[in-house]
Amino acid sequence: MAARGENEAFGLSDGGHLLARRLSSSRACPAADSEAVRQLPLTLRTYGRDQVVARLGDAPPDLSVVVDGIVGRTKMTRGGKRQIVGFLLPGDVFDWPLFRVNAGLGGSGKVRLDHTLCALTRCTVASVRTGSLLDLMAERPDIVRAFEVQSLIEQSVAREWLVSVGSRPAAERVAHLFCELYHRMKAVGLTRGSSFHLPLRQSHISESQGLSLVHTNRVLQRMRADELIALSARTLTLLQIERLEAFADFSSAYLGPA
Amino acid sequence: MAARGENEAFGLSDGGHLLARRLSSSRACPAADSEAVRQLPLTLRTYGRDQVVARLGDAPPDLSVVVDGIVGRTKMTRGGKRQIVGFLLPGDVFDWPLFRVNAGLGGSGKVRLDHTLCALTRCTVASVRTGSLLDLMAERPDIVRAFEVQSLIEQSVAREWLVSVGSRPAAERVAHLFCELYHRMKAVGLTRGSSFHLPLRQSHISESQGLSLVHTNRVLQRMRADELIALSARTLTLLQIERLEAFADFSSAYLGPA
DNA sequence: CGCAAGATTGAATAGCCTCAACGTTTGTGG
DNA sequence: CCACAAACGTTGAGGCTATTCAATCTTGCG
Secondary structure, three states: OOOOOOHHOOOOOOHHHHHHHHOOOOOOOHOOOOOOHOOOEEEEEEEOOOOOOOOOOOOOOOEEEEEEOOEEEEEEOOOOOEEEEEEEEEOOOOHHHHHHHHHOOOOOOOOOOOOEEOOOOOEEEEEEEHHHHHHHHHHHHHHHHHHHHHHHHHHHHHHHHHHHHHHHHHHHHHHHHHHHHHHHHHHHHOOOOOEEEOOOOOHHHHHHOOOHHHHHHHHHHHHHOOOEEEEEEEEEEEHHHHHHHHHHHOOHHHHHOO | OOOOHHHHOOOOHHHHHHHHHHHHOOOOOOOHHHOHHHOOOOEEEEEEOOOOEOOOOOOOOOOEEHHHHEEEEEEEEEOOEEEEEEOOOOOOOOHHHHHHHOOOOOOOOOOOOOOOOOOOOOOOEEOOOHHHHHOOOOOOOOHHHHHHHHHHHHHHHHHHHHHHHOOOOOOHHHHHHHHHHHHHHHHHEEOOOOEEEEEHHHHHHHHHOOOOOOHHHHHHHHHHHHHOOOEOEEEEEEOOOOHHHHHOOOOHHHOOOO
Protein backbone atom coordinates (compact mmCIF):
# COMPACT_ATOMS: atom_id res chain seq x y z
CA MET A 1 0.00 0.00 0.00
CA ALA A 2 2.43 2.61 1.11
CA ALA A 3 5.06 3.58 -1.41
CA ARG A 4 8.38 2.65 0.08
CA GLY A 5 11.12 5.03 -0.87
CA GLU A 6 14.05 7.09 0.26
CA ASN A 7 11.87 9.55 2.02
CA GLU A 8 10.48 7.14 4.54
CA ALA A 9 12.98 8.36 7.08
CA PHE A 10 11.64 11.84 6.50
CA GLY A 11 8.06 10.92 7.18
CA LEU A 12 6.59 10.02 3.83
CA SER A 13 3.38 8.12 3.98
CA ASP A 14 1.09 6.73 1.33
CA GLY A 15 -0.07 8.52 -1.80
CA GLY A 16 -3.55 9.48 -0.78
CA HIS A 17 -2.45 10.86 2.52
CA LEU A 18 0.34 12.86 0.91
CA LEU A 19 -2.04 14.29 -1.65
CA ALA A 20 -4.45 15.33 1.04
CA ARG A 21 -1.72 16.97 3.06
CA ARG A 22 -0.46 18.82 0.03
CA LEU A 23 -3.84 20.16 -0.94
CA SER A 24 -4.75 21.24 2.52
CA SER A 25 -1.50 23.15 2.87
CA SER A 26 -2.64 25.58 0.22
CA ARG A 27 -4.68 28.45 1.48
CA ALA A 28 -7.48 27.38 -0.80
CA CYS A 29 -8.84 24.52 1.01
CA PRO A 30 -8.20 23.37 4.51
CA ALA A 31 -11.16 21.07 4.05
CA ALA A 32 -9.37 19.22 1.27
CA ASP A 33 -7.53 17.28 3.90
CA SER A 34 -10.40 14.93 4.05
CA GLU A 35 -11.27 11.30 3.89
CA ALA A 36 -12.70 11.97 0.48
CA VAL A 37 -9.27 12.80 -0.91
CA ARG A 38 -7.43 10.18 1.04
CA GLN A 39 -9.68 7.52 -0.32
CA LEU A 40 -9.43 8.37 -4.00
CA PRO A 41 -8.53 5.20 -5.87
CA LEU A 42 -4.90 5.55 -6.91
CA THR A 43 -2.84 3.52 -9.32
CA LEU A 44 0.80 3.43 -8.32
CA ARG A 45 3.52 3.20 -10.90
CA THR A 46 7.25 3.27 -10.40
CA TYR A 47 9.89 4.56 -12.77
CA GLY A 48 13.60 3.99 -12.90
CA ARG A 49 16.01 6.85 -13.23
CA ASP A 50 15.77 8.60 -16.61
CA GLN A 51 12.60 6.82 -17.56
CA VAL A 52 10.00 8.87 -19.35
CA VAL A 53 6.82 9.50 -17.38
CA ALA A 54 5.05 11.34 -20.18
CA ARG A 55 6.41 12.31 -23.52
CA LEU A 56 6.24 15.52 -25.53
CA GLY A 57 3.13 15.26 -27.69
CA ASP A 58 1.25 13.05 -25.28
CA ALA A 59 -2.12 14.00 -23.88
CA PRO A 60 -2.04 12.22 -20.52
CA PRO A 61 -5.51 10.95 -19.76
CA ASP A 62 -5.43 11.25 -16.02
CA LEU A 63 -4.19 13.37 -13.18
CA SER A 64 -1.09 12.24 -11.33
CA VAL A 65 0.76 12.93 -8.12
CA VAL A 66 4.38 12.32 -7.35
CA VAL A 67 4.53 10.09 -4.31
CA ASP A 68 8.25 9.53 -4.07
CA GLY A 69 11.29 10.76 -5.95
CA ILE A 70 11.59 13.74 -8.26
CA VAL A 71 10.20 14.14 -11.75
CA GLY A 72 11.58 16.79 -14.09
CA ARG A 73 9.86 18.74 -16.81
CA THR A 74 12.47 18.75 -19.54
CA LYS A 75 13.00 20.20 -22.98
CA MET A 76 15.81 19.49 -25.40
CA THR A 77 17.56 22.09 -27.47
CA ARG A 78 19.01 21.59 -30.93
CA GLY A 79 22.52 21.18 -29.58
CA GLY A 80 21.33 18.23 -27.52
CA LYS A 81 21.41 20.18 -24.28
CA ARG A 82 18.64 19.44 -21.88
CA GLN A 83 16.89 22.19 -19.98
CA ILE A 84 14.90 21.24 -16.91
CA VAL A 85 12.02 23.68 -16.64
CA GLY A 86 10.49 22.36 -13.45
CA PHE A 87 10.91 19.92 -10.60
CA LEU A 88 7.95 17.89 -9.38
CA LEU A 89 8.47 16.91 -5.76
CA PRO A 90 6.60 14.38 -3.65
CA GLY A 91 3.07 15.63 -3.21
CA ASP A 92 3.08 17.67 -6.41
CA VAL A 93 0.11 17.15 -8.64
CA PHE A 94 1.03 17.44 -12.26
CA ASP A 95 -0.81 18.67 -15.28
CA TRP A 96 -3.99 19.66 -13.60
CA PRO A 97 -4.55 22.37 -16.25
CA LEU A 98 -4.15 19.81 -19.01
CA PHE A 99 -6.47 17.42 -17.23
CA ARG A 100 -9.02 20.14 -16.78
CA VAL A 101 -8.99 21.18 -20.41
CA ASN A 102 -8.93 17.67 -21.82
CA ALA A 103 -11.36 15.95 -19.48
CA GLY A 104 -14.30 14.64 -21.40
CA LEU A 105 -12.92 15.48 -24.81
CA GLY A 106 -12.40 13.56 -28.00
CA GLY A 107 -8.96 12.44 -29.03
CA SER A 108 -7.97 14.79 -31.78
CA GLY A 109 -8.81 18.07 -30.13
CA LYS A 110 -6.85 17.40 -26.99
CA VAL A 111 -4.12 19.71 -25.85
CA ARG A 112 -0.76 17.99 -25.82
CA LEU A 113 2.36 18.25 -23.73
CA ASP A 114 4.96 20.67 -25.03
CA HIS A 115 7.69 18.99 -23.02
CA THR A 116 8.70 15.64 -21.56
CA LEU A 117 8.26 14.47 -18.00
CA CYS A 118 11.26 12.46 -16.96
CA ALA A 119 12.04 10.61 -13.74
CA LEU A 120 15.19 12.26 -12.43
CA THR A 121 15.45 9.66 -9.70
CA ARG A 122 13.72 6.42 -9.15
CA CYS A 123 10.20 7.46 -8.37
CA THR A 124 6.66 6.49 -7.63
CA VAL A 125 3.74 8.22 -9.26
CA ALA A 126 0.11 7.79 -8.35
CA SER A 127 -2.57 8.28 -10.98
CA VAL A 128 -6.09 9.15 -10.03
CA ARG A 129 -8.78 7.44 -11.98
CA THR A 130 -10.51 10.07 -14.09
CA GLY A 131 -14.00 8.95 -13.27
CA SER A 132 -13.64 9.04 -9.54
CA LEU A 133 -11.91 12.39 -9.69
CA LEU A 134 -14.65 13.94 -11.78
CA ASP A 135 -17.15 12.69 -9.24
CA LEU A 136 -15.17 14.21 -6.40
CA MET A 137 -14.82 17.50 -8.27
CA ALA A 138 -18.53 17.74 -8.82
CA GLU A 139 -19.15 17.00 -5.19
CA ARG A 140 -16.45 19.18 -3.70
CA PRO A 141 -15.72 22.39 -5.62
CA ASP A 142 -13.27 23.45 -2.92
CA ILE A 143 -10.98 20.67 -4.05
CA VAL A 144 -11.02 22.01 -7.58
CA ARG A 145 -9.91 25.31 -6.13
CA ALA A 146 -7.08 23.64 -4.28
CA PHE A 147 -5.79 22.14 -7.51
CA GLU A 148 -5.97 25.48 -9.23
CA VAL A 149 -4.08 27.21 -6.46
CA GLN A 150 -1.37 24.57 -6.69
CA SER A 151 -1.15 25.19 -10.38
CA LEU A 152 -0.85 28.93 -9.86
CA ILE A 153 1.98 28.37 -7.44
CA GLU A 154 3.77 26.20 -9.96
CA GLN A 155 3.55 29.06 -12.41
CA SER A 156 4.98 31.44 -9.82
CA VAL A 157 7.88 29.10 -9.33
CA ALA A 158 8.50 29.00 -13.06
CA ARG A 159 8.59 32.78 -13.20
CA GLU A 160 11.02 32.91 -10.32
CA TRP A 161 13.27 30.47 -12.16
CA LEU A 162 13.27 32.77 -15.12
CA VAL A 163 14.31 35.63 -12.87
CA SER A 164 17.11 33.50 -11.46
CA VAL A 165 18.42 32.25 -14.75
CA GLY A 166 18.02 35.60 -16.43
CA SER A 167 19.24 37.95 -13.74
CA ARG A 168 21.09 36.28 -10.92
CA PRO A 169 24.72 35.16 -10.75
CA ALA A 170 25.40 31.46 -10.49
CA ALA A 171 25.79 31.18 -6.73
CA GLU A 172 22.59 33.05 -6.04
CA ARG A 173 20.72 30.86 -8.50
CA VAL A 174 21.74 27.71 -6.73
CA ALA A 175 21.05 29.23 -3.33
CA HIS A 176 17.64 30.36 -4.48
CA LEU A 177 16.81 26.92 -5.77
CA PHE A 178 17.81 25.35 -2.46
CA CYS A 179 15.61 27.77 -0.54
CA GLU A 180 12.72 27.00 -2.85
CA LEU A 181 13.16 23.26 -2.50
CA TYR A 182 13.44 23.53 1.25
CA HIS A 183 10.17 25.42 1.55
CA ARG A 184 8.37 23.11 -0.82
CA MET A 185 9.61 20.03 0.98
CA LYS A 186 8.67 21.54 4.29
CA ALA A 187 5.12 22.12 3.05
CA VAL A 188 4.66 18.37 2.70
CA GLY A 189 6.45 17.52 5.90
CA LEU A 190 9.57 16.11 4.29
CA THR A 191 12.09 18.18 6.19
CA ARG A 192 13.70 17.48 9.51
CA GLY A 193 14.99 20.67 11.03
CA SER A 194 16.76 22.40 8.19
CA SER A 195 17.66 19.17 6.42
CA PHE A 196 15.95 17.20 3.74
CA HIS A 197 16.57 14.36 1.37
CA LEU A 198 17.55 15.69 -2.06
CA PRO A 199 18.26 12.89 -4.53
CA LEU A 200 19.18 15.25 -7.39
CA ARG A 201 22.58 15.03 -9.09
CA GLN A 202 24.68 18.10 -9.66
CA SER A 203 23.88 17.73 -13.33
CA HIS A 204 20.19 18.21 -12.54
CA ILE A 205 20.94 21.41 -10.70
CA SER A 206 23.02 22.68 -13.58
CA GLU A 207 20.46 21.70 -16.20
CA SER A 208 17.76 23.52 -14.31
CA GLN A 209 19.68 26.70 -13.62
CA GLY A 210 21.38 27.16 -16.95
CA LEU A 211 24.88 26.48 -15.63
CA SER A 212 27.59 24.10 -16.67
CA LEU A 213 28.14 21.07 -14.52
CA VAL A 214 31.65 22.13 -13.66
CA HIS A 215 30.63 25.59 -12.59
CA THR A 216 27.79 24.23 -10.50
CA ASN A 217 30.26 22.06 -8.70
CA ARG A 218 32.52 25.01 -7.94
CA VAL A 219 29.58 27.00 -6.68
CA LEU A 220 28.60 24.19 -4.34
CA GLN A 221 32.13 23.94 -2.99
CA ARG A 222 32.09 27.62 -2.31
CA MET A 223 28.75 27.43 -0.52
CA ARG A 224 30.07 24.63 1.64
CA ALA A 225 33.20 26.59 2.42
CA ASP A 226 31.07 29.57 3.38
CA GLU A 227 29.07 27.30 5.66
CA LEU A 228 25.81 28.12 3.97
CA ILE A 229 24.97 24.52 3.28
CA ALA A 230 26.03 20.97 3.92
CA LEU A 231 25.37 18.52 1.14
CA SER A 232 26.37 14.90 1.11
CA ALA A 233 24.83 11.48 0.95
CA ARG A 234 21.83 13.01 -0.82
CA THR A 235 20.99 15.11 2.21
CA LEU A 236 20.94 18.87 1.99
CA THR A 237 21.16 20.97 5.12
CA LEU A 238 20.65 24.70 5.09
CA LEU A 239 23.08 25.68 7.81
CA GLN A 240 22.00 29.27 8.16
CA ILE A 241 18.67 29.71 6.49
CA GLU A 242 18.38 33.43 7.15
CA ARG A 243 21.76 34.13 5.69
CA LEU A 244 21.15 31.83 2.75
CA GLU A 245 17.83 33.44 1.94
CA ALA A 246 19.36 36.90 2.16
CA PHE A 247 22.19 35.82 -0.08
CA ALA A 248 19.78 34.28 -2.59
CA ASP A 249 17.42 37.25 -2.65
CA PHE A 250 14.75 34.76 -1.64
CA SER A 251 11.38 35.47 -0.19
CA SER A 252 8.94 32.63 0.28
CA ALA A 253 5.85 34.72 -0.43
CA TYR A 254 5.49 33.42 -3.98
CA LEU A 255 5.12 29.86 -2.76
CA GLY A 256 1.85 30.74 -1.09
CA PRO A 257 1.01 31.64 2.48
CA ALA A 258 2.92 29.86 5.18
CA MET B 1 -15.38 52.71 -29.60
CA ALA B 2 -12.34 51.43 -31.41
CA ALA B 3 -9.04 51.76 -29.63
CA ARG B 4 -6.86 53.95 -31.81
CA GLY B 5 -3.22 53.03 -31.67
CA GLU B 6 -0.04 52.29 -33.55
CA ASN B 7 -1.39 49.07 -34.90
CA GLU B 8 -4.19 50.58 -36.89
CA ALA B 9 -2.09 50.40 -40.00
CA PHE B 10 -1.67 46.70 -39.31
CA GLY B 11 -5.37 46.04 -39.10
CA LEU B 12 -6.25 46.38 -35.46
CA SER B 13 -9.91 46.78 -34.76
CA ASP B 14 -11.89 47.22 -31.57
CA GLY B 15 -11.43 45.30 -28.35
CA GLY B 16 -14.35 42.92 -28.57
CA HIS B 17 -13.58 41.94 -32.11
CA LEU B 18 -9.92 41.37 -31.30
CA LEU B 19 -10.81 39.22 -28.33
CA ALA B 20 -13.13 37.13 -30.44
CA ARG B 21 -10.54 36.65 -33.13
CA ARG B 22 -7.94 35.66 -30.57
CA LEU B 23 -10.14 33.09 -28.90
CA SER B 24 -11.30 31.55 -32.12
CA SER B 25 -7.72 31.17 -33.32
CA SER B 26 -7.11 28.61 -30.62
CA ARG B 27 -8.07 25.11 -31.51
CA ALA B 28 -10.42 25.03 -28.57
CA CYS B 29 -13.21 26.98 -29.83
CA PRO B 30 -13.97 28.12 -33.32
CA ALA B 31 -17.40 29.03 -32.05
CA ALA B 32 -15.89 31.60 -29.71
CA ASP B 33 -15.72 33.99 -32.59
CA SER B 34 -19.25 34.95 -31.92
CA GLU B 35 -21.47 37.91 -31.40
CA ALA B 36 -21.64 36.90 -27.77
CA VAL B 37 -17.96 37.59 -27.27
CA ARG B 38 -17.88 40.63 -29.45
CA GLN B 39 -20.63 42.21 -27.48
CA LEU B 40 -19.22 41.72 -24.01
CA PRO B 41 -19.27 45.07 -22.25
CA LEU B 42 -15.66 46.28 -22.09
CA THR B 43 -14.13 49.11 -20.13
CA LEU B 44 -11.19 50.61 -21.96
CA ARG B 45 -8.28 52.08 -20.07
CA THR B 46 -5.09 53.54 -21.44
CA TYR B 47 -1.68 53.56 -19.82
CA GLY B 48 1.39 55.62 -20.54
CA ARG B 49 4.77 54.00 -20.93
CA ASP B 50 6.06 52.51 -17.69
CA GLN B 51 2.76 52.87 -15.93
CA VAL B 52 1.73 50.02 -13.69
CA VAL B 53 -1.27 48.04 -14.90
CA ALA B 54 -1.42 45.78 -11.86
CA ARG B 55 0.97 45.63 -8.97
CA LEU B 56 2.59 42.75 -7.15
CA GLY B 57 0.26 41.83 -4.31
CA ASP B 58 -2.88 42.95 -6.11
CA ALA B 59 -5.79 40.63 -6.71
CA PRO B 60 -7.23 42.11 -9.90
CA PRO B 61 -11.00 41.82 -9.77
CA ASP B 62 -11.67 41.37 -13.44
CA LEU B 63 -10.38 39.78 -16.59
CA SER B 64 -8.54 42.01 -19.05
CA VAL B 65 -7.38 41.97 -22.65
CA VAL B 66 -4.60 43.97 -24.21
CA VAL B 67 -6.11 45.90 -27.07
CA ASP B 68 -3.12 47.93 -28.14
CA GLY B 69 0.51 48.17 -27.10
CA ILE B 70 2.53 45.70 -25.07
CA VAL B 71 2.29 44.93 -21.39
CA GLY B 72 5.13 43.21 -19.57
CA ARG B 73 5.07 40.86 -16.64
CA THR B 74 8.01 42.08 -14.59
CA LYS B 75 9.88 41.14 -11.46
CA MET B 76 12.62 43.06 -9.72
CA THR B 77 15.71 41.54 -8.20
CA ARG B 78 17.60 42.77 -5.19
CA GLY B 79 20.21 44.49 -7.30
CA GLY B 80 17.47 46.59 -8.90
CA LYS B 81 17.58 44.68 -12.15
CA ARG B 82 14.27 44.08 -13.81
CA GLN B 83 13.41 40.76 -15.37
CA ILE B 84 10.55 40.66 -17.85
CA VAL B 85 8.95 37.23 -17.55
CA GLY B 86 6.31 37.65 -20.23
CA PHE B 87 5.01 39.91 -22.97
CA LEU B 88 1.30 40.47 -23.35
CA LEU B 89 0.50 41.39 -26.94
CA PRO B 90 -2.68 42.82 -28.43
CA GLY B 91 -5.38 40.19 -28.07
CA ASP B 92 -3.78 38.52 -25.09
CA VAL B 93 -6.09 37.88 -22.19
CA PHE B 94 -4.33 38.17 -18.93
CA ASP B 95 -4.73 36.48 -15.62
CA TRP B 96 -7.51 34.17 -16.53
CA PRO B 97 -6.28 31.62 -13.98
CA LEU B 98 -6.32 34.26 -11.27
CA PHE B 99 -9.76 35.39 -12.34
CA ARG B 100 -11.01 31.85 -12.31
CA VAL B 101 -9.72 31.09 -8.85
CA ASN B 102 -10.75 34.38 -7.32
CA ALA B 103 -14.16 34.83 -8.93
CA GLY B 104 -16.86 34.94 -6.32
CA LEU B 105 -14.51 34.89 -3.37
CA GLY B 106 -14.10 37.01 -0.28
CA GLY B 107 -11.31 39.53 -0.03
CA SER B 108 -8.81 37.93 2.29
CA GLY B 109 -8.56 34.51 0.70
CA LYS B 110 -7.84 35.77 -2.79
CA VAL B 111 -4.74 34.71 -4.64
CA ARG B 112 -2.48 37.66 -5.35
CA LEU B 113 -0.12 38.59 -8.14
CA ASP B 114 3.47 37.51 -7.61
CA HIS B 115 4.71 40.07 -10.12
CA THR B 116 3.89 43.45 -11.59
CA LEU B 117 2.18 44.15 -14.89
CA CYS B 118 3.76 47.16 -16.48
CA ALA B 119 2.93 48.99 -19.69
CA LEU B 120 6.08 48.72 -21.78
CA THR B 121 4.61 51.05 -24.37
CA ARG B 122 1.61 53.27 -24.34
CA CYS B 123 -1.25 50.83 -24.31
CA THR B 124 -4.93 50.23 -24.15
CA VAL B 125 -6.41 47.53 -21.99
CA ALA B 126 -10.01 46.38 -22.00
CA SER B 127 -11.56 44.97 -18.85
CA VAL B 128 -14.52 42.67 -18.99
CA ARG B 129 -17.12 43.22 -16.34
CA THR B 130 -17.09 40.25 -14.05
CA GLY B 131 -20.82 39.81 -13.95
CA SER B 132 -21.33 39.67 -17.68
CA LEU B 133 -18.41 37.33 -18.12
CA LEU B 134 -19.69 34.91 -15.52
CA ASP B 135 -23.00 34.90 -17.35
CA LEU B 136 -21.30 34.15 -20.63
CA MET B 137 -19.19 31.42 -19.06
CA ALA B 138 -22.25 29.70 -17.68
CA GLU B 139 -23.94 29.93 -21.03
CA ARG B 140 -21.02 28.96 -23.22
CA PRO B 141 -18.59 26.46 -21.70
CA ASP B 142 -16.63 26.36 -24.94
CA ILE B 143 -15.50 29.89 -24.24
CA VAL B 144 -14.17 28.84 -20.87
CA ARG B 145 -12.18 26.21 -22.71
CA ALA B 146 -10.80 28.80 -25.08
CA PHE B 147 -9.54 30.86 -22.16
CA GLU B 148 -7.90 27.83 -20.63
CA VAL B 149 -6.17 26.90 -23.83
CA GLN B 150 -4.82 30.43 -24.11
CA SER B 151 -3.50 30.16 -20.63
CA LEU B 152 -1.82 26.84 -21.38
CA ILE B 153 -0.12 28.38 -24.37
CA GLU B 154 1.15 31.24 -22.23
CA GLN B 155 2.72 28.64 -19.95
CA SER B 156 4.33 26.94 -22.92
CA VAL B 157 5.81 30.23 -23.96
CA ALA B 158 7.20 30.77 -20.47
CA ARG B 159 8.86 27.36 -20.55
CA GLU B 160 10.36 28.10 -23.92
CA TRP B 161 11.79 31.34 -22.54
CA LEU B 162 13.43 29.40 -19.78
CA VAL B 163 14.99 27.13 -22.36
CA SER B 164 16.27 30.13 -24.28
CA VAL B 165 17.66 31.98 -21.32
CA GLY B 166 19.09 28.84 -19.76
CA SER B 167 20.49 27.07 -22.79
CA ARG B 168 20.79 29.21 -25.89
CA PRO B 169 23.48 31.71 -26.81
CA ALA B 170 22.50 35.35 -27.05
CA ALA B 171 21.86 35.58 -30.77
CA GLU B 172 19.64 32.53 -30.79
CA ARG B 173 17.66 33.87 -27.87
CA VAL B 174 16.86 37.06 -29.65
CA ALA B 175 16.09 35.24 -32.88
CA HIS B 176 13.81 32.86 -31.02
CA LEU B 177 11.96 35.71 -29.40
CA PHE B 178 11.42 37.38 -32.76
CA CYS B 179 10.04 34.18 -34.23
CA GLU B 180 7.70 33.81 -31.29
CA LEU B 181 6.47 37.37 -31.52
CA TYR B 182 5.96 37.05 -35.25
CA HIS B 183 3.78 33.98 -34.87
CA ARG B 184 1.80 35.46 -32.03
CA MET B 185 1.21 38.68 -33.92
CA LYS B 186 0.22 36.75 -36.99
CA ALA B 187 -2.37 34.82 -34.99
CA VAL B 188 -4.25 38.04 -34.34
CA GLY B 189 -3.77 39.41 -37.82
CA LEU B 190 -1.23 42.06 -36.90
CA THR B 191 1.41 41.13 -39.44
CA ARG B 192 1.77 42.28 -43.02
CA GLY B 193 3.85 39.82 -44.96
CA SER B 194 6.79 39.12 -42.70
CA SER B 195 6.67 42.52 -41.02
CA PHE B 196 4.98 43.72 -37.91
CA HIS B 197 4.91 46.69 -35.61
CA LEU B 198 7.13 46.05 -32.59
CA PRO B 199 7.18 48.99 -30.20
CA LEU B 200 9.64 47.41 -27.76
CA ARG B 201 12.95 49.08 -26.89
CA GLN B 202 16.20 47.18 -26.99
CA SER B 203 16.18 47.37 -23.21
CA HIS B 204 12.95 45.37 -23.15
CA ILE B 205 14.49 42.67 -25.29
CA SER B 206 17.53 42.52 -23.04
CA GLU B 207 15.48 42.49 -19.84
CA SER B 208 13.41 39.64 -21.15
CA GLN B 209 16.24 37.48 -22.43
CA GLY B 210 18.71 37.91 -19.61
CA LEU B 211 21.20 39.92 -21.66
CA SER B 212 22.87 43.25 -21.16
CA LEU B 213 21.61 46.12 -23.23
CA VAL B 214 24.95 46.56 -24.94
CA HIS B 215 25.20 42.96 -25.93
CA THR B 216 21.65 42.93 -27.22
CA ASN B 217 22.53 45.82 -29.43
CA ARG B 218 25.53 44.03 -30.85
CA VAL B 219 23.47 40.95 -31.49
CA LEU B 220 20.91 42.98 -33.39
CA GLN B 221 23.59 44.59 -35.52
CA ARG B 222 24.90 41.20 -36.36
CA MET B 223 21.46 39.90 -37.28
CA ARG B 224 20.97 42.89 -39.55
CA ALA B 225 24.34 42.37 -41.14
CA ASP B 226 23.47 38.73 -41.74
CA GLU B 227 20.25 39.86 -43.38
CA LEU B 228 18.13 37.84 -41.01
CA ILE B 229 16.05 40.82 -39.93
CA ALA B 230 15.37 44.44 -40.62
CA LEU B 231 14.43 46.54 -37.63
CA SER B 232 13.83 50.24 -37.66
CA ALA B 233 11.11 52.73 -36.94
CA ARG B 234 9.51 50.20 -34.63
CA THR B 235 8.93 47.78 -37.47
CA LEU B 236 10.48 44.36 -37.45
CA THR B 237 10.81 42.38 -40.66
CA LEU B 238 11.91 38.78 -40.72
CA LEU B 239 13.81 38.75 -43.98
CA GLN B 240 14.24 35.01 -44.26
CA ILE B 241 11.88 33.33 -41.89
CA GLU B 242 12.99 29.78 -42.66
CA ARG B 243 16.60 30.63 -42.08
CA LEU B 244 15.80 32.59 -38.95
CA GLU B 245 13.74 29.79 -37.47
CA ALA B 246 16.45 27.28 -38.21
CA PHE B 247 19.04 29.54 -36.63
CA ALA B 248 16.85 30.06 -33.56
CA ASP B 249 16.00 26.40 -33.11
CA PHE B 250 12.41 27.52 -33.34
CA SER B 251 9.37 25.42 -33.99
CA SER B 252 5.95 26.97 -33.72
CA ALA B 253 4.24 23.85 -32.41
CA TYR B 254 4.23 25.05 -28.81
CA LEU B 255 2.15 28.09 -29.74
CA GLY B 256 -0.77 25.86 -30.63
CA PRO B 257 -1.98 24.48 -33.94
CA ALA B 258 -1.59 26.73 -36.94
C1' DC C 1 15.29 73.90 -32.70
C1' DG C 2 16.83 71.75 -28.60
C1' DC C 3 16.54 68.39 -25.05
C1' DA C 4 16.09 63.79 -23.48
C1' DA C 5 15.69 59.04 -24.43
C1' DG C 6 17.38 55.59 -27.11
C1' DA C 7 20.96 53.44 -29.98
C1' DT C 8 25.74 52.58 -31.08
C1' DT C 9 30.62 52.03 -30.43
C1' DG C 10 35.11 50.93 -28.00
C1' DA C 11 38.02 48.96 -24.44
C1' DA C 12 38.91 46.31 -20.55
C1' DT C 13 37.30 42.75 -17.49
C1' DA C 14 34.72 39.17 -15.20
C1' DG C 15 32.10 35.17 -15.10
C1' DC C 16 31.28 31.18 -16.97
C1' DC C 17 32.38 27.40 -20.31
C1' DT C 18 35.01 23.64 -22.36
C1' DC C 19 38.30 20.16 -22.30
C1' DA C 20 40.62 16.89 -19.88
C1' DA C 21 42.25 14.35 -16.10
C1' DC C 22 41.74 12.34 -11.71
C1' DG C 23 39.39 10.95 -7.32
C1' DT C 24 35.29 8.99 -5.01
C1' DT C 25 30.98 6.91 -4.34
C1' DT C 26 27.33 3.78 -5.76
C1' DG C 27 25.46 -0.18 -7.23
C1' DT C 28 25.80 -4.79 -8.91
C1' DG C 29 27.22 -9.49 -9.65
C1' DG C 30 30.09 -12.99 -8.17
C1' DC D 1 30.31 -9.41 1.60
C1' DC D 2 33.80 -8.10 -1.46
C1' DA D 3 35.51 -6.54 -5.94
C1' DC D 4 34.84 -4.28 -9.80
C1' DA D 5 32.86 -1.10 -13.19
C1' DA D 6 30.30 2.78 -14.06
C1' DA D 7 28.39 6.83 -12.56
C1' DC D 8 29.24 10.82 -10.08
C1' DG D 9 32.05 14.38 -8.17
C1' DT D 10 36.30 17.31 -8.07
C1' DT D 11 40.19 19.91 -9.80
C1' DG D 12 43.17 22.62 -13.12
C1' DA D 13 44.08 25.39 -17.19
C1' DG D 14 42.83 28.19 -20.88
C1' DG D 15 39.51 30.58 -23.75
C1' DC D 16 35.33 32.81 -25.11
C1' DT D 17 30.96 35.03 -24.35
C1' DA D 18 28.88 38.50 -22.33
C1' DT D 19 29.44 42.34 -18.92
C1' DT D 20 30.56 46.95 -17.31
C1' DC D 21 31.86 51.57 -17.88
C1' DA D 22 31.99 55.40 -20.56
C1' DA D 23 31.63 58.19 -24.47
C1' DT D 24 29.33 59.50 -28.74
C1' DC D 25 25.79 59.52 -32.11
C1' DT D 26 20.88 59.53 -33.44
C1' DT D 27 16.07 59.92 -33.08
C1' DG D 28 11.62 61.20 -31.20
C1' DC D 29 9.14 64.79 -29.38
C1' DG D 30 7.81 69.26 -27.15
